[in-house]
Amino acid sequence: MTWKTTDYSGWGRVHTANGPLARPERAAALAALVEKTPAPAVGMRRSYGDACLNDGGRMIDMTRMDRVLDFDPETGELHIEAGAQIGQMLKIFAPKGWLPPVMPGTGFATVGGAIAMDVHGKNHHGAGSFGMHVTEITLMTPKGPKVLTSQKNASLFKATIGGLGQTGPIVSARLQMLRAKGDVMIVTERRVEAWDEFLALLDASEATYTVGWIDATAHGDQLGRGILEEAETGAGLIPPAKRGKRIPIDAPAIALSPSVVRTFNAAYWRRVPDKGRTVVKPIDNFFFPLDKIHDWNRLYGKTGFHQFQCVVPIEAADALRSMLERIAGSGLASPLAVLKRMGPGRAGHMSFPMEGYTLAVDFPNRHAAQRLIGELETATVQAGGRVYLAKDALAGPETVRGMYPEFSAWLKAVKSVDPDGHYITDLVRRLELRTI
Amino acid sequence: MSQTWIILGATSTIARSFARLVSDRGDSVLLAGRDMVDMQATATDCAARGAPLAETIAFDARDAASFAKILKRTSDIEGTLSVAVFVGSMPTQDALDADPSLILGTVTDNFTGPAEFLTMIAPLLEARGSGTIVGVGSVAGDRGRIGNYVYGAAKAGFHTYLSGLRNRLGRKGVHVMTVKPGTVDTAMTWGMDKLPFLAQPEKIASDILRGADRQKDTLYTPFIWWPVMTVIRLIPERIFKKLQI
Numbered sequence: 001m002t003w004k005t006t007d008y009s010g011w012g013r014v015h016t017a018n019g020p021l022a023r024p025e026r027a028a029a030l031a032a033l034v035e036k037t038p039a040p041a042v043g044m045r046r047s048y049g050d051a052c053l054n055d056g057g058r059m060i061d062m063t064r065m066d067r068v069l070d071f072d073p074e075t076g077e078l079h080i081e082a083g084a085q086i087g088q089m090l091k092i093f094a095p096k097g098w099l100p101p102v103m104p105g106t107g108f109a110t111v112g113g114a115i116a117m118d119v120h121g122k123n124h125h126g127a128g129s130f131g132m133h134v135t136e137i138t139l140m141t142p143k144g145p146k147v148l149t150s151q152k153n154a155s156l157f158k159a160t161i162g163g164l165g166q167t168g169p170i171v172s173a174r175l176q177m178l179r180a181k182g183d184v185m186i187v188t189e190r191r192v193e194a195w196d197e198f199l200a201l202l203d204a205s206e207a208t209y210t211v212g213w214i215d216a217t218a219h220g221d222q223l224g225r226g227i228l229e230e231a232e233t234g235a236g237l238i239p240p241a242k243r244g245k246r247i248p249i250d251a252p253a254i255a256l257s258p259s260v261v262r263t264f265n266a267a268y269w270r271r272v273p274d275k276g277r278t279v280v281k282p283i284d285n286f287f288f289p290l291d292k293i294h295d296w297n298r299l300y301g302k303t304g305f306h307q308f309q310c311v312v313p314i315e316a317a318d319a320l321r322s323m324l325e326r327i328a329g330s331g332l333a334s335p336l337a338v339l340k341r342m343g344p345g346r347a348g349h350m351s352f353p354m355e356g357y358t359l360a361v362d363f364p365n366r367h368a369a370q371r372l373i374g375e376l377e378t379a380t381v382q383a384g385g386r387v388y389l390a391k392d393a394l395a396g397p398e399t400v401r402g403m404y405p406e407f408s409a410w411l412k413a414v415k416s417v418d419p420d421g422h423y424i425t426d427l428v429r430r431l432e433l434r435t436i
Numbered sequence: 437m438s439q440t441w442i443i444l445g446a447t448s449t450i451a452r453s454f455a456r457l458v459s460d461r462g463d464s465v466l467l468a469g470r471d472m473v474d475m476q477a478t479a480t481d482c483a484a485r486g487a488p489l490a491e492t493i494a495f496d497a498r499d500a501a502s503f504a505k506i507l508k509r510t511s512d513i514e515g516t517l518s519v520a521v522f523v524g525s526m527p528t529q530d531a532l533d534a535d536p537s538l539i540l541g542t543v544t545d546n547f548t549g550p551a552e553f554l555t556m557i558a559p560l561l562e563a564r565g566s567g568t569i570v571g572v573g574s575v576a577g578d579r580g581r582i583g584n585y586v587y588g589a590a591k592a593g594f595h596t597y598l599s600g601l602r603n604r605l606g607r608k609g610v611h612v613m614t615v616k617p618g619t620v621d622t623a624m625t626w627g628m629d630k631l632p633f634l635a636q637p638e639k640i641a642s643d644i645l646r647g648a649d650r651q652k653d654t655l656y657t658p659f660i661w662w663p664v665m666t667v668i669r670l671i672p673e674r675i676f677k678k679l680q681i
Contacts, residue, residue, distance in 0.1 A: 001627030025449060025623045026474045064449070064623075067481035081477070092485055 002033070003058070011297055012048035013304030014365050014393050017055035017426060025064040027145075027171060033060060034140045034169060038422035041169035043083060043110030047117065048307045049393030050426035051164060057424075060169055062112055068092070069172055076177035077135075082112030082170040087288060094183035094283055099233065101133035101178045105338075107288040112170040117390040118162030118351035120342065122209040122231070122287070127178070128345020129353050131161035136174035141417070145171060158406075159413030162348030164389065166414045166423050166434070182235030185209075185286040190276040191269065195224025195321055199357070202341040208232050209286075211340055215265040216324065216333035216361050217258070223328060224321070226339065227272050231286055241282040244291065247298040255299055256364055258331040265335055290336075300364050305334070306393055308373050309360035311342055311353065312385035319383035320357055323376055327361055332369045334362040349410035352388045360391070370394060389427060397432040407433075438488065438515035440464040442506065442557075444495055444550060445523035447471045449622035450572065452478055453641035454520060459487035466513075468495035468506055489513075497523050497549025498541065503556055510560065517561060520570040520644075521550045524591075526624060532586045539586055546590035551597045558605060565609040568648050571598040572615045575656070578665045581681060602653060614654045615644055618661040633660050 003020035022039075024030040033039070039058035046052075053059075062083040070079035076098045080089070087107020089100045104119040113119075118131040127133075137148045137160055150157045160167045188207075192198045198212060207230035214226035254260070290296055297305065312320050327333050337360065344355040363369035377399050380387055386403035387395055401407055414434070421434055428434050441458050443451050446467035455465050459482035467475045467482075467490070475492040482490035493509055496502050510517060525545040532538050554569060561567045576584050577591030595614055602612035617640050619631040635658045643657040656662035668681070 004627035023623070023626055025452075026447070026471065027477070028471070028473065029623075067477045068484035069477055069480050071480075071484045 008045065008053070009304075010049050010052050010393070011046050012306055012365070012393055013297055013300070013302075014306060015050040015053055015426060017050075017053035019054055019056055020058050021061050022058070023061040023064055027065070027140075030060070030065065030140050030169065030171060031144060035142050035144075038142055038168070038418075040165050040423040040425050041082070041112060042165075043113040044085065044108045046104075046106050046109045046113065047427075048391045049389075050430060051117070051389060052113075053426040054424070055426055062110065062169065065171070066110075073098075076179060077174065078177050079136075079172060079174045080111055081172045082110060082115075084111050085109065086111070086114060087284060087291065090284060090287070093177060094180065097180055097182070098177040099180045099283075101176060102127055102130040103287045104130075105288065105290070107284060107291050111173055111175075115161055115170055115173060116163060116165045118346060118348045118353070119390070120345075120353050122211045122340070124345065124353060125205075125210065125341050125343040126208060128343060129162075129347050129351055131347030131351065132345050133178075134161065134173050134175045134347070137161075138171045138173070139167060139417075140169045140171045155409065155413045156417065158347070158349050159410050160348070162346070162351035163410065163414065164350065164428060164433075165425065166428065167417050168423055180233040182233060183283045184234050184236045184238055185231045185281045185283050186234045186278065187229055187231040187281055187286055188276065188278045189272045190228045190230075191272050191274065192224075192226050192228050194222060195324070198224050198226060198228070198339060199317055201228050202339070202357070205230055205341070211338060213268075214324070214337045214339045214359070215269055216327050216337035217262045217265050217331065219325065219328040224324060224339075225269060226337075227269065229286075233283070234280070236280060238280055238282060241285045241292065244294045246294045247296055249298065250302045251299045253301055253364070255301070256334050261333065261335055268335065300334075300362075304365045306363045306365055306369060306373055307336075307360055307391040308363065308376055309358060309388040309391045310376065310380040310385050311356050311358040311388075312380065312383040313354065313356040316383035316385060317357055319379060319385075320359055323379050324359065326372065326375065326379075330368065330372050332363050332366070332372060334364065336360075336362040349406035349413070350389070350404055352386060352390070354386065356385065358388075360388075389431075392427075395431065397430075400431050401433075438464065440466060440489065440510075440513050440515060440517055442466045442468060442510060442517070442519045444468050444519065444521045444553065445497075446478060446492070447474045448522040448524070449624075449637045450617070450620060450640050450644075451520070451522035453637045454522070454644060455482050456485060457641050457645050459483075459485040459490065462486050462488065464489035464513075465491075466506075466509065467492045470494070470496055495523075495553075497545045497553075500549075500552060503553045506553075507556060507560070510557070516566045517564060518568040518570070518648075519554065519557060519561075520572075521554070522572050523550050524572070524574075526584075526587050529583055529586065542586055543590045543593070546587065547593040547597065550594065554597075554601060558601065558610075561610045562605060562608045567610050568651075569598075569601065569605070569610065569612045570615060570644060570648055571612070572617065572644075573598070575616050575618050575661050575665050577616065579668055579676070611648070611651045613644075613648055613652055615647070616654065616656050616661065616665070618656075618658060618664075633658060633664075
């Protein structure tokens with residue numbers, strides 16, 4: 001059977017959808033589907049909100065189309081099917097001295113998803129976004145495969161990268177892998193006492209990979225305390241990462257109550273010695289620390305959770321500081337909070353990155369958290385920043401459109417390839433991105 | 437010593453996973469099936485993962501002429517030669533009842549086609565005195581059930597054939613393993629309701645490879661199907677004929 005009607009959700013498990021899903025395993029099967037019933041493509045559904053949902057409509061699950069179609073070990077040029085997962089690419093190519101050029105926080109994300117969200121990683125300040133390393137994209141159109149390059153199809157190429165899947169299913173992509181010394185990471189961890197020191201350290205960091213964990217429950221003098229991680233790839237012999245564990249049940253609400261989170265965060269912060277330390281880690285442990293625990297989203301219980309992620313320009317750092325103050329004061333944050341400096345690199349009209357600072361914080365799905373996130377969105381607009389649509393589940397149409405100045409260029413290109421709106425998803429409907 | 441796997445039915449979901457696993461550890465693969473475009477994608481994938489040789493070749497269970505070409509291709513491959521058979525087709529019982537002429541094709545795909553090929557290649561493996569033959573059957577072959585008995589009968593025939601082949605080749609240093617998977621999450625089962633103990637193809641493939649390495653004779657995968665089928669096989673026919681399972 002081609003279609004299976006099922007319930008599904010995004011990573012945050014707040015929004016759900018019901019509808020028929022197809023899961024083609026071959027290019028020929030995908031071509032037949034798109035010809036008859038064009039529908040938006042979906043990967044591993046690691047988007048938190050509703051970008052990966054189409055309630056009441058069809059979707060094409062691309063996860064079984066995940067093969068390497070060509071690899072040049074001399075140049076590192078890779079042609080790969082869109083359903084391939086970034087973590088799998090890392091596993092295959094790191095021992096051969098090549099890394100995916102950009103890796104998001106989860107290795108379960110697919111190549112197609114990484115393009116559609118123009119994802120960034122811990123090397124964004126140097127390497128830019130994922131889409132900047134993509135040289136060619138093959139879309140499956142109702143008339144068959146269509147190959148896009150940035151030279152020949154500039155506008156459609158820029159509408160596809162970061163384009164939320166609105167130009168149609170991506171079958172495969174060519175991209176330039178990054179040379180690496182080996183498959184271990186040499187990581188320097190430093191305790192950071194407060195906000196100003198954190199920004200100064202992020203600004204001064206010359207490491208290839210940099211990320212800050214931030215204690216979003218600390219306030220007063222300790223506001224913005226955290227751990228700065230700076231890392232380089234290296235060669236060496238250490239045991240590979242242990243196999244993943246599962247979260248077997250939805251956790252009760254108490255698991256992430258304010259006192260538990262505060263205690264956890266304080267202990268996590270003290271884990272790193274006063275003077276810092278340098279450790280050697282398996283490569284996937286560094287890039288995908290949470291992937292070791294499968295289904296960790298179940299820790300938030302049945303009601304799910306939100307991640308708020310925004311980026312603000314460098315000169316608006318103070319605005320970000322007051323956002324963090326508000327978060328710390330609310331007592332609603334979970335242990336998962338990240339602060340990073342971003343470079344200017346972005347490859348699509350609707351790409352998230354801008355030069356500045358990005359803050360990401362998880363919240364259990366409660367009314368108070370939803371209200372807080374609404375306030376944070378407003379603060380982001382005022383600061384001249386933007387929220388990340390891969391994470392968003394709550395924003396309104398007006399908020400978002402103003403954040404993405406190339407919106408009309410994107411819409412024009414999308415309308416030219418999908419005038420009938422076959423690829424509209426729940427996110428696009430909620431934000432009314434295709435209705436004007 | 438280098439090992440090459442001839443993978444029959446290489447476009448099947450489980451075969452793909454199996455080809456990846458053996459490529460990861462440095463074995464070569466000769467992918468045989470009908471959809472050459474699809475197999476070419478699997479071949480490049482296997483090569484990237486570490487297979488020293490990853491080639492495609494046409495195979496059609498219903499066309500014995502394709503068998504000879506594969507035999508010819510394998511004759512100059514050095515090292516250990518092994519065969520894994522993932523060929524099969526599963527029309528619904530309703531479709532078979534409506535058109536009995538489909539029975540012949542079903543039996544050819546699941547039993548006589550692969551059996552003919554294995555009988556042809558057996559002397560080659562026998563002469564080399566090494567290698568493994570993996571034949572993928574099904575738990576459906578253990579008992580004739582109301583919902584699936586033509587497919588089951590074909591698989592049962594294949595099981596018995598493999599048992600005899602094991603008897604013949606075992607004494608010549610060639611191991612034959614019968615695999616009986618339960619329901620697997622593949623394109624074939626996508627959209628079917630309420631499948632019990634549904635397993636991922638990666639799990640089935642890794643069970644098969646481990647079983648082959650340990651020279652198991654018959655492998656139920658996932659393991660839960662061994663106790664389940666043991667019970668089902670023990671039900672007296674007088675009672676079984678009244679059941680809907």
